[in-house]
Amino acid sequence: MAILEVSGVYKSFGGNLVLENVGMQAELGQVTSLIGPNGAGKSTLLNIISGFLKADSGAVRMNGREIAGYPPFKCFKAGIARTFQDSQVLPYMTGLDNVVVSSPGQRGEMEHNALFRPWVVAAEERERRAEAMAHLASLDIESKAASLSQALSYGQQKLLEFARMLNSRAQVFLLDEPMAGIHPDLIEGLSKMIRAAATEHGKAVILVEHNLKVVMDVSDYVVVVRGEVVVEGPPSEVEKDERLASAFLGFVSNAAT
Amino acid sequence: MTTTGAQEPEPQTLGGGLAAGSGIGAEAEQAAAPSQGWQAVLTPQRVAVAFGAFLLLTLAPFGLGWIDGAVLTVLYAFASVAVLAAAGLQKRYGLAAFALFVLALSLLWRFDILSDNYMASLIVVASIYAILATSLNMSVGYTGLMSLSHAGFMGVGAYTFAILTTQTSNPPRGAEVFNLPYWPSIVAAGLVACVVALIVSPILRLRGHFFVLATVTVMLSLSQIILAFGWLTNGSLAIRDVPRPVLFGFSFDTAEKFLLFSIPVAILCILIIRQLVESPYGRVLTTIRANPAVASSIGKNVGFVRLRVYVTTAFFAGVAGAVYVSYFTVAAHSNYLVEFSTFLLIMVVLGGSGRWLGSVIGVIAYLAVSESVRFLPDVTEWMHSYASFLPVITVEKVGGVTTMLWGALLFFVMLFRPQGIIGRYRLE
CATH class of the missing domain: 3.40.50.300 (P-loop containing nucleotide triphosphate hydrolases)
Structure with a gap:
């Protein structure tokens, strides 16, 4: 099927x-x-x-x-994950943040976890960032992890979007x-x-x-x-x-x- | 797309980017500091120092006396330098600036300046404004919800608190005196503001300018409701005899004692907001601001998150309103008008939207300017006595001069530093 x-x-x-x-x-x-x-x-x-x-x-x-x-x-x-026509990276966010944000099921995205279980959130955040970095590295753009996304070239932005898709599971x-x-x-x-x-x-x-x-x-x-x-x-x-x-x-x- | 600086930021190392982890984009922002043009001239440090000098000139010889004025200037200048350092923008000076800040604070106590009601009152107001500005920043700067209804939620919280805790029946209101306990009433004030936010939440479906207009409508409606429901709120006559807090027998009745209450409350609220916006939740907010379509395509329930942000920020506005009304012991309709919403927005934008610390700086900057105007009559008279062609700004004219001053200030800020002092975004 x-x-x-x-x-x-x-x-x-x-x-x-x-x-x-x-x-x-x-x-x-x-x-x-x-x-x-x-x-x-x-x-x-x-x-x-x-x-x-x-x-x-x-x-x-x-x-x-x-x-x-x-x-x-x-x-x-x-x-289901998708890209849009013309690269749609998230401006004013770093390359890494652009990718990590697509990680599904982040507990830290709920207020009660962010406020009352920060240690759980911190541990999960470390894992997810490492995963996102791995995806960036697989596309050879890990050097852009800490750069603001709008500073990347158009081609790099496309790769960033692709990394975001890969990271989304x-x-x-x-x-x-x-x-x-x-x-x-x-x-x-x-x-x-x-x-x-x-x-x-x-x-x-x-x-x-x-x-x-x-x-x-x-x-x-x-x-x-x-x-x-x-x-x-x-x-x-x-x-x-x-x-x-x-x-x-x-x-x-x-x-x- | 334009970059924030005049040149492309240098690539950061993986180690630097991950290990620091101090706030979204902070490291990259630092790398983007330009080396040419007016942006290199108007660095945050110079802005802070220029501010301090401005204050010294206006405050020192007039109104406060040399010692008080000098200490206040040192306090303001180093407070701004210290918070900039804390924001990671000048790591070298951070520790020194913080030490001087503590020294200035202890000088305040040593020379008994806080027994002067003016300073204590100013610090109380600053701490309340800090709660309001930081929560508004969470809505405007982080989530992109440009809300002009914040003062309305403050009013809701203020009046809720006043109605629940007032000690007298406040004629001609004639309503019951509930005289409920202080501390639960503060929470109740915040919760009622949340309920009101929930009631008006359908406006969150509107986009862009329509949403802003809708928040103005909400603001105006809340103002009018306060006037119209006179049997509850005493209309244009205020509700008086709102109590000051009492904790284990210690009464926070004077201004100096009240700031021992308002400062911890402000710090608590700001820490909560900071925890929220620096967590993955905060990243969701920034994503929604950046591109709502992309945000929903990666699993964020944009409408629901916007609702939660709107309600949460309303809670803080309500609590701030309760503290405010407890300090002034009077709940008056004239404090909760659209103008005040605009001033809160000025504080957020001036300090820098998109960074929680920016709103604290914005409050300091706003109060520094609006309080300095207070001394204009004395300053201009003194100058006039030396050069009689210079105009004297009398007390009546101060209001108009304030408006002009703000107009000019905002004009120059928008022109030369639209991201505010430490902001992440230019106001669109």
Whole structure:
């Protein structure tokens, strides 16, 4: 059984039907890519899965449990982590704080623990910081741990976001156009990291991306979306399918990208 | 995105970053001290020393006398240097500054200055304002909830305490004299403020400027409710005969004795707030301020946390209101108006939002300025006697001059040091 199952999702904005009977699945240890023209509804689908939008109808199941309609923080608790378009690091916080904050189940985040059991909180905090530092080190940015996040370069901020995802212990990673604005020399490194998240860390990665070369290199499964699912399958099959080209051409969307 | 300094901060070592662990971003902030431009000129140390010099000139020859004035100046200057040192901004001077601070404090006792009601009264007011400013900072600086209703919760706490503990029936109120015990009533004052915060909490759903406006509405409503419910609050006539505390027979009835009560209460409240904001809970607050969407995507229940912050800060405001009304023994409506909310915000911003110590510094700075104005009539008269073209600011004009002074001060602060004295953020 797939860890994440989406089925029968419909979403309209006003009179515009953006998603029509869309379904997909994500498996642990695999990268599933969503591709399609701008305005095809890919980010809308990510927003629905991660709780930022409510579908008009349809099911989103995580580990068999229905999570459609859950707010974002509950989707996180169910095991879904996501990035946003344009890196969204937390300004005025250090690199380490940016990562540690995603550590789930911190007891120190409750007032009664912070006030009445500070020794418990301190011990847990040491553990979580060490864990976060390990993630920073695995992405080669541990030197930025004490720097303010807005002092990092764009590429480093993307890595910081990725470290935040890794630290969150989520099972499903939703990546929203991670290659946007990345220097071509760095794309391969980042692709390897995305692939490693699935193969080494065992995550179910859902990748929304416009860079088709990256998509074909990195994915186990590709879903082409254009308001509805046009074609899906392993990259080698989708590449050859004639519906792929027509999916991208002549599509005028009324919805925002 | 812009950085706080004029150049990119240097990378810190892992050991330095983790081992210090003293507050969020403190080490990086220190590394970001710029080496050029006006920001290098207006360092916190120089600001503190300039402040001290300003106070010396205005206070020493007038009103307090040379000895008192000098001691007060030393106290203020080194208090600011000491707290800056405690905030980790000048580690070298910290110990020396703290020693001098203690020396100045003991000079106060030695020369019997605290028997002068003025100083003691000032310290009491400062400690109460410190509770208010630090709790407001937790809301504004840490969580990003720009609230102008803080003085309203102070008023709720104040009136609750007054109604519960007043010794007389305060005509024409005609309500029952409850005359309840002192200490539970302080807690009750805080709790009633919490309840009011809960009642108005739906405004927390509003974003940005709409939220600020909603808090102003709350503030104005609470002011009006105090006036309208005259049968309970005595309306525009105050509630009098609010008692001073008594502990095991020791009565804190004079100003000097009262500060033995208000200072520990203030320290306790500030320590609680400090513990909260420097814990992972505090990190959640900062995350919510930084980016609420990201915060919710990493599992923080943003709406619920905002509610808890709003209610918690209301509690402290209520307690501060109770202590305030106990000192002045009178609960008067005119103390809890929108203007006071604005002054509290000035204290937070001036000292520095986003650092709990900033609000303490902000209170000192605010009181230093507003108390110094008190001596303007004497100063200007003295100057006028030497140079008759200089204007004399009479007592009536002091109010207007205060307003202009604050306007000019805020203008220059926003222009040259928008993050306040030790702040983390520029006010947006």
